[in-house]
Amino acid sequence: MRGDGSKRWTRRAWLGRPARLALTAAGLRLASSPALGQEAKPGEDEEAAVRDAAKAARLAGVAAARSEHFLAVGDAPAGYLRGALDRCEGLGKDFLAHFRARGFEVAYPPRRLTVVGLKDDASYGALLGEAPGKDVGGHFDLDTNRLVIFDFREGGGLEKADAETINLFALVHETSHQLCFNTGLLDRAHVPPLCVSEGLATYVELWRPGVRNAIGGVNKPRLKALGNARDWIDLADLISEDAAFEDDRQQLAYAEGWLLIHYLMRSPGRQARLRRYLASVRKEGAKTPAARLKLAEAALGSLSKLNREVKDEARNFFRR
Structure with missing residues (x-):
């Protein structure tokens, strides 16, 4: 882990590039993301907290959608937000079944997990206050407990199949982190190696x-x-x-x-x-x-x- 002592290096960002329809191995970057604000405390409105962060970043057209276990908020199209929720729910169901079958005690937390869905890398950079770079596809933020992803199909210069492959890979990898830290495998207060x-x-x-x-x-x-x-x-x-x-x-x-x-x-x-x-x-x-x-x-x-x-x-x- 790297840092200069003045920042808490906690942002987990996915790095990788498409090789036609296959992805290269992904990497990791650790950095701070103060623009995301603070995690809403129990009883507070998490959607409002994300909307406040989006407003501060001057993002327009912010909407929200909900599923049983996830909340999606962002300026991405409604179809992208709904698709992200469907995939998060599908992954979560299989994740819990897989680990339970092997003796791990895992369960969803009482409140919905937050997915911040953004329409493109420009919105992602605006929200974080820094350009994401061409290899960043999203991240799970340990401080705010939010998954932040954006749509690679918009303005990325990639073929549609490649962009959709990255969208899915980034979502699954980072949602895996979110599930690990919120279902009982890991604890954000005591991060493992x-x-x-x-x-x-x-x-x-x-x-x-x-x-x-x-x-x-x-x-x-x-x-x-x-x-x-x-x-x-x-x-x-x-x-x-x-x-x-x-x-x-x-x-x-x-x-x-x-x-x-x-x-x-x-x-x-x-x-x-x-x-x-x-x-x-x-x-x-x-x-x-x-x-x-x-x-x-x-x-x-x-x-x-x-x-x-x-x-x-x-x-x-x-x-x-």
Whole structure:
């Protein structure tokens, strides 16, 4: 994690580019987003809070839509907002079913989760107070607990199929973060190492509407990034520090994060270890590298042994 001490670096932004109809591996950027305002407190009007932020950014035509578990607010067309809600609900249903079937106690929070849907990258930049850059597709904001996405079909210079692919990928990856932090897997007060939070998001990110068992499948883009790498990051290093997600090892860090969670979720015994670990992180948290390692080893066992096992898992994939 990077920062200059004067900002809280919490904005999680998705980075990636389309390669025709397939996406390259996504990356992560951490930054602050003060323009989003503050999360509405219990009893306060979340829609009004988002509208106030949009008004301050001089966005016009802001509308809202609701589903059972989500609230969508933004200047995107009504069809885009409704489509986002439908996909969030579909993903949420499959997300809860998948993790419950594996012994994780997960449930929606009492209030709706917020999706800020914007019509294009210009609106996204106006709301955040900074240009998003050509590789940013949206983010989940830990401070406000809001998912912020925009429509790549408007003004992006992309073919329609590519733009729709990015729209779906960005929505699913970032909604995965929102679900993890709001259904009981993770806690925003005690954020885990990025290899865990991003590992969970990449474990879920290939979900598609109407596709059975998409969550937890083999993530071929991440596996390809792993195969293209010339090195391996020791899991102890990934768990103790997040630096690999911010330098030229970024794609490898994402790939190893996916493989770590995929491996732990493949057997009931390892699932139990992951449940213990996530429970410890939610309860205690760990801010220093030493504390992160101690907490991980207490729940997951020897990290050197786990590192060998996950590395062997990678070799097994490439032998198939």
